Amino acid sequence: MAESGVIPIALDTATGNVRPLLHEIRHALTRLLNTGEPTVIDLGALPLSETELEQLQAQLGKGEVRAELHALGVSLIQETRYSGVWLIRHMNESQESAGMFIEISKMPELLYAQMEDIQDGLGRLEHELNEQPPF
Known part of the structure; x- marks a missing residue:
């Protein structure tokens, strides 16, 4: 049988995990309020399709706080529209x-x-204060 030249394409199959994940976040927020215990969810360890990641991000939205760290690459930290829920990439x-x-x-x-x-910061500040003339 001759090859037809068809290239297989991986479909973005939904796993149905967005809603259960949102419930897990709700439980974690309740636990944070009641006990102060934080929770971290590794999204890479969950079977989520690319479309579901986008749906999750859309559902969580963006809050008022965003931070960017530069250490061995960039880390983006975005508060979601739910206070206490942070998306970290x-x-x-x-x-x-x-x-x-x-x-x-x-x-x-x-x-x-x-x-x-x-x-380290304290040491640098003390050194600079000792090296500089008074104001």
Whole structure:
């Protein structure tokens, strides 16, 4: 049988996981309110189609806060229209997606200053104050 020249195309098959994921986010928000316990959901570990990721992002919307980190690639942190629900996308140095997460917390862990970094900052400030003449 001769080849017909047909190229197979992968279809974007729906998994039906958007609504259950939204319920999981609702439960996580309730837990955050009741206990203060944050939740992180790794979207890359879930069977979601590209269309479903877009549907999820549209449902979550965008809130008032957006942060961008530059460390071994760019990390974009976007508050959703639901306070306490954050969409986090990590990109590698080649600007390829390296991970996508939903974090349910008062503030994403990634935005907290690390004690080691605070210590370094204090050391730099003290050094600069000792090196500079008084104002």
